[in-house]
Amino acid sequence: MAHINYYLDLCAEVFVVHEQAVLLRLHEKYSIWTGPGGHIDPGEDANEAALREVWEEAGLRVELIGREGWEKSDTDTNIDLVPPVFLNRHKINEHHDHSTFIFVARSTTRDINPQTEADMGVECVWVTEDELEALYKNDSRLRQETYTYAKTALQLTRM
Numbered sequence: 001m002a003h004i005n006y007y008l009d010l011c012a013e014v015f016v017v018h019e020q021a022v023l024l025r026l027h028e029k030y031s032i033w034t035g036p037g038g039h040i041d042p043g044e045d046a047n048e049a050a051l052r053e054v055w056e057e058a059g060l061r062v063e064l065i066g067r068e069g070w071e072k073s074d075t076d077t078n079i080d081l082v083p084p085v086f087l088n089r090h091k092i093n094e095h096h097d098h099s100t101f102i103f104v105a106r107s108t109t110r111d112i113n114p115q116t117e118a119d120m121g122v123e124c125v126w127v128t129e130d131e132l133e134a135l136y137k138n139d140s141r142l143r144q145e146t147y148t149y150a151k152t153a154l155q156l157t158r159m
Contacts (some may be wrong), residue, residue: 104156
């Protein structure tokens with residue numbers, strides 16, 4: 001989706017884990033490793049956007065998980081959303097920022113099958129914790145914050 005606000009857009013990004021490997025995606029525009037993600041569309045909450053982005057970009061149906069100790073507690077008047085594990089704000093250009101809700105999710109498969117033409121052919125890799133460490137040391141496209149998010153996802157899904 002295109003930018004809907006001149007100054008700031010809200011986004012969701014997801015670090016998906018399957019059997020102690022986390023999914024990284026080489027962002028086609030910025031050439032950096034990220035999790036699947038993108039803009040939160042009008043009418044979507046952050047959880048809906050996170051699930052949609054993973055489906056569109058990787059073809060995975062996933063379950064979002066919260067930090068250790070978080071429990072869903074819906075009431076008659078409130079539906080709890082899975083809270084993001086991290087939240088950031090970063091510059092896209094000198095006039096525009098993104099504020100991103102960073103989620104962790106579990107997948108039952110590693111079968112990548114992008115659902116949109118734009119996402120087909122984008123490089124995706126599943127990396128274990130040791131492979132993540134090596135990638136961080138040897139590939140400048142893996143930024144420190146992405147390394148932290150991916151490592152946290154691996155840790156949270158071991159619990």
